Amino acid sequence: MNETSDESVQAPLGRINDPTSSRPLRAGARELIRSTFRGHRRMHARTFTATLLALLVLSLLAPGAPAHARQAQNTDIAPAADQQVEAPPALPEPDEADGGRHRITDIDFRYTIRNPDHPDQAALLDTIVVLQETEEGFIAPREGYEPTRLRLADLPEMESHWFFDSALALIAPSAVQRLQTLGFIGIYVEPDPQDFAVIDGRVVDRRPADRTELTLLVTTGVVNDVRTVGMGDHLPEDDRINNPAHRRILDRSPVAARDPETGEVREGRTDLLRRDRIDDFVYRLNRHPGRRVDVAVAATGDEFGAVSVDYLVTENRPWFLYAQLANTGTRSTDRLRQRFGFVHNQLTGNDDIFFADYITSNFDELHAVTVSYERPLPDSERWRWRAYGSWNEYTATDVGVVDAEFKGRGWSASAELIANIVQNRDLFIDLVGGARWQQVSVNDRFIGQRGREDFVIPYAGLRLEQLRENRSTRASAFLETNLSGIAGTDSQDIDRLGRFDADNNWVALLYDASHSFYLDPFFRSADEEGSLAHELAFQARGQFAFGNRLAPNFQQVAGGLYTVRGYPEAIAAGDNVFIASAEYRYHIPRALSPDPQPGAFFGRPFRFAPQYQYGPTDWDLFLRGFVDFARTTDNDRLSFEANQTLVSAGVGVELSISRHLSARVDWGFALKDLDDGSGRRRVDAGDNRVHFVITLVY
Incomplete structure (x- = not known):
């Protein structure tokens, strides 16, 4: 199964208010979310490729840091009286740290798992990527220069279609952030390994010479189990999982697993891991006096992207x-x-x-x-x-x-x-x-x-x-x-x-x-x-x-x-x-x-x-x-x-x-x-x- 970096997994679910307060999700639940997709032993080839790509970009960027530091130190030295201070160029120039250059004229998002509740292509193309424009193409933002906010939907109409490795590495994380704003968590986005790969420590463009499109593969968290876990002294230890007293919570949960026989999700529910819907639901639950609900999410290990959702219900004696x-x-x-x-x-x-x-x-x-x-x-x-x-x-x-x-x-x-x-x-x-x-x-x-x-x-x-x-x-x-x-x-x-x-x-x-x-x-x-x-x-x-x-x-x-x-x-x-x-x-x-x-x-x-x-x-x-x-x-x-x-x-x-x-x-x-x-x-x-x-x- 895939292993993902912290950047590819969403921030933890927020804890919704109880009758008197609202706090962040407890540390245990927060760690469960961060580790949602880390517990798998197998690794897909595309994940291995993406990992090497990220490591290569980081290694290429690292040698440039001392040079930037030396440049910063030199600016502290006052010029001689007869010296003329030159203004910095309007656009920076790519350097070795930015890697190779690739032509990309359009972005195509493809989901690894089909689901009718996924956002459409237009919603994903509203992704904004913060880059630095140069005369030769886009690179990662450079200190001291005004960055460019590139909307992926505008890419086909732009004059420049060249992306250096440092800019290419920022597209997938930006798509993750876009999906976050749409309410999704447990997201993984990576370039299609058929388009780009890392070979011998180098980013290799595998696309045919006449193909300039970049395909991004999107994996979203899919819920295959929802439970309630009773907390507090009023429930016996052996009857805390899916206690009948919490049946209403399960029945009204906005996320649910698909029925194993019909393959369908109950009307009004979704099996996608939607933070916005879960948060709103928990906020409503916590309006009831004497009750506080937290949420924990964990990988089930059944398949890549499969997760379980636990509603942690803490109640006083009613x-x-x-x-x-x-x-x-x-x-x-x-x-x-x-x-x-x-x-x-x-x-x-x-x-x-x-x-x-x-x-x-x-x-x-x-x-x-x-x-x-x-x-x-x-x-x-x-x-x-x-x-x-x-x-x-x-x-x-x-x-x-x-x-x-x-x-x-x-x-x-x-x-x-x-x-x-x-x-x-x-x-x-x-x-x-x-x-x-x-x-x-x-x-x-x-x-x-x-x-x-x-x-x-x-x-x-x-x-x-x-x-x-x-x-x-x-x-x-x-x-x-x-x-x-x-x-x-x-x-x-x-x-x-x-x-x-x-x-x-x-x-x-x-x-x-x-x-x-x-x-x-x-x-x-x-x-x-x-x-x-x-x-x-x-x-x-x-x-x-x-x-x-x-x-x-x-x-x-x-x-x-x-x-x-x-x-x-x-x-x-x-x-x-x-x-x-x-x-x-x-x-x-x-x-x-x-x-x-x-x-x-x-x-x-x-x-x-x-x-x-x-x-x-x-x-x-x-x-x-x-x-x-x-x-x-x-x-x-x-x-x-x-x-x-x-x-x-x-x-x-x-x-x-x-x-x-x-x-x-x-x-x-x-x-x-x-x-x-x-x-x-x-x-x-x-x-x-x-x-x-x-x-x-x-």
């Missing part, structure tokens, strides 16, 4: 329970709030997600329950549906009404459809559309008033997501409206929900955007080792109501741990709200020197420090400094309402250990006074609050 304690209560409830939940990321093994969440304030004033279920549509990778519902009991301050004492109750039922409409590698844009039926009830004992209204709220919007190891971006924008004619929302009775002159028909825009990235790569060269320890994070979100006055349940609030730290929870509310924050984070474990050997924690392997550059750890402790901002405004503002601005700054610390413990403390300082609509001071500049949240996961 379900977990959590409990959380935080001091995010409002003025009219207890400061402490508890949260309990259950998540199952593979409820039936079809990438379906079940979520249940309960929030309370000491099991007294506040209760909120949310349940949701999401799964793909049958036989679809890009379409999902989701159904969810909620029930809650709340107080006036929970919805930002600080001067009222009413209590409320409500429920909602929703359904939505999610379509991935754009994918550019790890960048996804989803179109989301749905509707919810919501009922709100209010009991104001102070004035003896009750109210209850129904709302039918259709919504549509876009979500954007790109998650990588060194940066992440999320954004969304949604329009929603109430269909009062269907829901029966009364324009008079809606005021009983806690706000005068509220509109029963409205349109609102809700938006959210966040971006975080690490600073470390910007301050180091590519070959310098380092870490990912210094992070900047930005977030902006809010709502715009287009001049509508909203009932309290549809306003947004500001103040507290998740909006503007240093102010009381939900101290301000508005129809139009803009909230922004900026944080600097210093991750202490990531700043430690890499240690290939993990330590132990409670008898289990534990990565106290990264195992390699930019590698993850099993714990994190980071310090943060932050600035928060919010602006709330009311439409058709009444005399006792106020538009408000909140600004704060502070510091914090957060600790996480594996997936089991997270503890966060933020200390925020209000930088701006806050008055209500009556002019009463609610917060003084300089007031401060400590916010904390502790989460346990099982």
Whole structure:
């Protein structure tokens, strides 16, 4: 079988993002790709010829290096005053290092294995070869001269058709690069041995005297086996290859082996080794929470170009329970709030997600329950549906009404459809559309008033997501409206929900955007080792109501741990709200020197420090400094309402250990006074609050 040089084999497949990150393919898989075609014992004659041709070109180029070095040294010597410096010639002259000269008027690409999915001749002739033009023909690029970018399709129309050995040796690697840009990997390109051979250390042109065409033989990687390999502790050692839990991955793989009986590939699949399709597929797989997929490619040894593709599937246990304690209560409830939940990321093994969440304030004033279920549509990778519902009991301050004492109750039922409409590698844009039926009830004992209204709220919007190891971006924008004619929302009775002159028909825009990235790569060269320890994070979100006055349940609030730290929870509310924050984070474990050997924690392997550059750890402790901002405004503002601005700054610390413990403390300082609509001071500049949240996961 053929043995190939590194130049004839593609770069390794990229590792696609998991829910939190995206890193290069692990070193083992990378080496598997590099060695794809090296493991064969037999060598074709054409490969032997190509190898000798490459060695000859290298040996011819080597003696020229000292001459170039001497020339460079001479340029450092200043000429005498009476000497005239001659300008270099417009074109260089070939020398002995460039070898012999051959006439080539056209290029013909031929595949060694026929496949209907191969690029056509026109696509291959778009190959660009960077050469140096001389009066006698083309040579390899020469330092100090402007190179020529030759498109192979233009060769027949060019005036010069002469190629020296040094230029001839660059055509095949350029064709490999062209096939790479078309998404192929595992490629081998060489001149037909019937055209050129190396005899006694010399490049010999074997073509007939009347033939000036060059034939390039192209071998592409062909997939003859696809497997899944389960990683992690949740699968037994003897059941990790093609585990039934990973059957969906095999069924949807964009590359597949041909059926041994029919010789056909399933519709929509290919047996060619396509990096672009595999990468896109793995990026989609890694959007699912708790799952990360890598890819390894290896030669099978069955025939030249035959490879196997392994999907390395690392998954956490699909379900977990959590409990959380935080001091995010409002003025009219207890400061402490508890949260309990259950998540199952593979409820039936079809990438379906079940979520249940309960929030309370000491099991007294506040209760909120949310349940949701999401799964793909049958036989679809890009379409999902989701159904969810909620029930809650709340107080006036929970919805930002600080001067009222009413209590409320409500429920909602929703359904939505999610379509991935754009994918550019790890960048996804989803179109989301749905509707919810919501009922709100209010009991104001102070004035003896009750109210209850129904709302039918259709919504549509876009979500954007790109998650990588060194940066992440999320954004969304949604329009929603109430269909009062269907829901029966009364324009008079809606005021009983806690706000005068509220509109029963409205349109609102809700938006959210966040971006975080690490600073470390910007301050180091590519070959310098380092870490990912210094992070900047930005977030902006809010709502715009287009001049509508909203009932309290549809306003947004500001103040507290998740909006503007240093102010009381939900101290301000508005129809139009803009909230922004900026944080600097210093991750202490990531700043430690890499240690290939993990330590132990409670008898289990534990990565106290990264195992390699930019590698993850099993714990994190980071310090943060932050600035928060919010602006709330009311439409058709009444005399006792106020538009408000909140600004704060502070510091914090957060600790996480594996997936089991997270503890966060933020200390925020209000930088701006806050008055209500009556002019009463609610917060003084300089007031401060400590916010904390502790989460346990099982």
